[in-house]
Amino acid sequence: MSIQRVFLGWSQPALRTAAELIFARSSNPGFCDLSHVAAVFPGREAGRRFLVLLTDLADGRLVPPRILTQGQLPELLYPPQRPFASDLVQRMVWAQALKSVPEGDLRRIVSRPPATDDWQAWLRLGDLLRRQHAELAADRLDFADVAREGAFLDGFDETDRWTSLSRVQQQYWSLLDKLLLWDQQTARLVAIKNKECRTDLEIVTVGAIDLNRTTREMLDQVSDRVTALIEAPEDWADRYDAHGCLIAERWADLPVDIAPNQLLMVEDAGAQVEAVLETLSNLNGRYAVDEIAIGVPDPRLVPVLQRTLQAQQIPTHWPVDRLLSATAPFRLLEAIAEYIGDRRTEHFAALIRHPDVAAWLNRQSLPFDWLTRWDDFVCSHLPPRVGWFPEIEDDTTVALARRLVAAVHGLLAPFATVSLPLSRSSTPVRQVLLQVYGDRTLEVANPDDARLRESLKTVLAAFDAHQSLPPSLDLELSAVECLQLTLSSTGGELYRAADGPAIALSGWLEMPLDDAPVAIVTTFNENFVPSSVNHDLFLPNRLRSHLGIEDNARRYARDLHNLTCLLHSRQEVRLIVARRDALNEPLAPSRLLFATRPEQIPERVLQFYNRKDVKPRSGPVLGKSQFTIPRPRPLGEVRATFRVTEFRDYLASPYRYYLRHVLGLEVASDDLAELDGAAFGNLLHDVLKQFGQSELKDATSEAEIAAFLDEELSRSISINYGPDPLAAVLIQAEQARRRLAAFAGWQSRWRQQGWKIHTVERGNRAPIPFSLGKGQTVSLRGRIDRIDFNQSTGQWALFDYKTGDAGASPEKTHRYKDEWHDLQLPLYRHLAEQFGVTGDVRLGYIVLPRDVNCVEEKFADWSEEELETADDVAREVVRNILEERFWVELSEPSQSMTEFDCICQAGVFGQEAVV
Known part of the structure; x- marks a missing residue:
């Protein structure tokens, strides 16, 4: 008996029709028992929604069916005769198989085999073969089949390579056999060969239009228990095979009718989001949020869509809550592996910045500013690795760094073992995770806590699974290797149900079985819809087509089917085509747009490449930006002392002066790779x-x-x-x-001219009064790099060392168009009086620039009148500061204190003010 095919038509989304059909077949008055049914879907989200629809139809009085994805179906149909090898075990056995074949075979597979002891490289290569093996086995092929069938393909010159791969595959099967294990793909093929497939359940496939050959042959053995529900009308039956799957060649030339108002051509990712908002607005509230689905073929667009719609109070739901590799416990173990592997400072910095490690450190009796002080330590001493500390007395920053490192090393003590068997690697992992997370109270209803609980459970299960490793695979590894090996084999996604009614964000392949009457598809572009594989290292598209496995023709047919279903079964459809992606890379329109009447093809090409229709951006979605430059707050006390070096900052930007000198903001970073200019x-x-x-x-x-x-x-x-x-x-x-050597020559010549060093690095002995007039006085403070005196001429020289590459003159650094923008040297006159510096005083720099031939003194030639003007400017600056005049808008952007550019919105379109 053949599989029963049922065509659902296009009167409404297929999932609703399927739910109604199964409910009508199996319901009794007042009760619906579907425990004898196994419903099979392409993806898990369709199955979840199917259960919701059934529950609504049964008014809650439901014994639900078993819900499976296509990948889970085969194991329902046969009893495995042996335990399955885990993905990690398969990788390890493939690696062993590769290492065991003759070198000639190995070099035909890979021209440069890894070093014998580079087990990570062997595992990566083994994983590559594992994936090829799994894909081919899904269509009942092995490596020997490729070698044999490929020989009949014109231009195929890989027969020797696939023959060598076949020998590796034979060795892989032999090694698994010795371990009394099977891989899943082989178990399925044996079940087919031995006709072991059977079931007491009624199997209903819904929208399963692209089943692999292995699954189809397993279903053939239970065909009298199988019904295929197909999203198409009865008169399209000749486009589907006996299993309800697409016959690709019947779709190759099928036209699809897209109305002009269903197609939106936009410029880039931001314009796509605006097009979504515009489409939602044009619906005029006729649909509830859970009656709208947005297809997102490019997942990079998901966060932008979520943020934008959330800002408009529009709830959305993306089923993938988080990749396991992006969860806190996984990233913590990654950071630990990186650090203990080489003890590099940058890896230590990443580890202590992990939010959960930082929270743990906050409980270790360290000063509240431990991270800032660690950054100070790193910036001051740039240690390449953790463990060295300078011997500087009474340096609190160094002392804190020692305590911080000791605390972290105490946390990581369970990983201090030189090596341990992989089967025991869960012990140190569990100990460290317990230290970090053991004090956390997790709330069942809190989504963040639920994510943490699920990720901890998954990560620990991955390490615990090593306890069942066969002895021959229980490698003796370092802690780093244990962590790296396990994490590289552990992945997946964490899912989250919607909190309430929301717009569904779905991948392109999930869209046909979403039951929302409104479908908006973004990134309707080539390589997204449809996707293509043309440069596969082992299985290029031409070979795929010859072998009858998934190729571009099947992908095209699948995506054309999906588009056709959307256009016929949805009340509203919008397809958004972008010219550039989220990274601003150019895109091509989907080839599905050209599956139309010949006269429409030039129109669509011109529409895509004609930018006359590009609308100017409407600006921020929320209208007025929610980000403003923080305004200065009133000061709690009156300043009485000013450093001579701070005046230039006020003259450059009063607001940035406020950030630096009033609030005391400064850059804190530990990612310096060299000495900065300072x-x-x-x-x-x-x-x-x-x-x-x-x-x-x-x-x-x-x-x-x-x-x-x-x-x-x-x-x-x-x-x-x-x-x-x-x-x-x-x-x-x-x-x-080199600069100091050049300075030595200059110093020698300078001394021979009669100049002697009077004092260096002298600061205030006492506050130096500076009159503002009208009886008001403030104090100046500062440190003069060097004061020289010439006994023969009676002259004084007040010097500032300048080590910048350019070696600029005092005039250039202090004045521009006869206006003062730095007052350091003129104010040195007042500081120097306490050291007995009077009379003929010269002000200047000793420059040590990149060009060592230009090491010299550079004096300013300012008149007394100009210096008095500088004093007046200083008085005006002090008065403005005392009067708290910090919010001063500038005529052009400031080029100084650029560390505050982000606060001041420098370079931001629509900048609130130039300050």
């Missing part, structure tokens, strides 16, 4: 300070000065950056060494 300058400053305080400060010998500076630089590098600095730091140290 750290490089500080390194040179420290060495020059030591020189200025040494007995050699009055030396005239260039060689002696250079030797001192060279030794001092090496000592500073060792103290601050350890015995094994980053390579970039070593390079920068050599750059600093």
